[in-house]
Amino acid sequence: DQQVKQNSPSLSVQEGRISILNCDYTNSMFDYFLWYKKYPAEGPTFLISISSIKDKNEDGRFTVFLNKSAKHLSLHIVPSQPGDSAVYFCAASDNQGGKLIFGQGTELSVKP
């Protein structure tokens, strides 16, 4: 039961360019969507989130877009930096106890 899907296991971009990471979901009851960044052997670190009542949230170089009709969200990183290289997980919360459901992750590699 894959309620949250990230169909691209990896993405490679050039430093300074835009990185776009995508995520699809199936459950229309999700009320928050989040992006976490994860380095090997470390815990996920919160990056940015968006409420289901909004369609865009921006924080510095990071912007998350939500398209509820398509059940799709994306994370834009611009400009991308080598330090952004990590695995990015999309997650969703249904406010029924607050658990997060994670996608499979996309490994971003930003090349100098």
Next chain:
Amino acid sequence: EPEVTQTPSHQVTQMGQEVILRCVPISNHLYFYWYRQILGQKVEFLVSFYNNEISEKSEIFDDQFSVERPDGSNFTLKIRSTKLEDSAMYFCASRAGTVNTGELFFGEGSRLTVL
């Protein structure tokens, strides 16, 4: 900055042995969670805990698993009789009890290796 801490960072055990993973959530948080990540796979929800009881658990969290908050600070995950497939990174997470924005704070994880 407050953080979630987990011990041990790595534990190696023999199949069939009991394992206890420990977590100290952020001090004013009220909701606690355990997740696991098998190598190369996604982060999977195991259990959530609130007000000294389990509020939700996944199919993975069978009778071999239990959680406890033995005092005001620790939150533990016990695996009674470990199996090879329990080898994974286990992450503890917590969140405050106020407005729910979805954000969970994760610890660094405990790597469990079952031989």
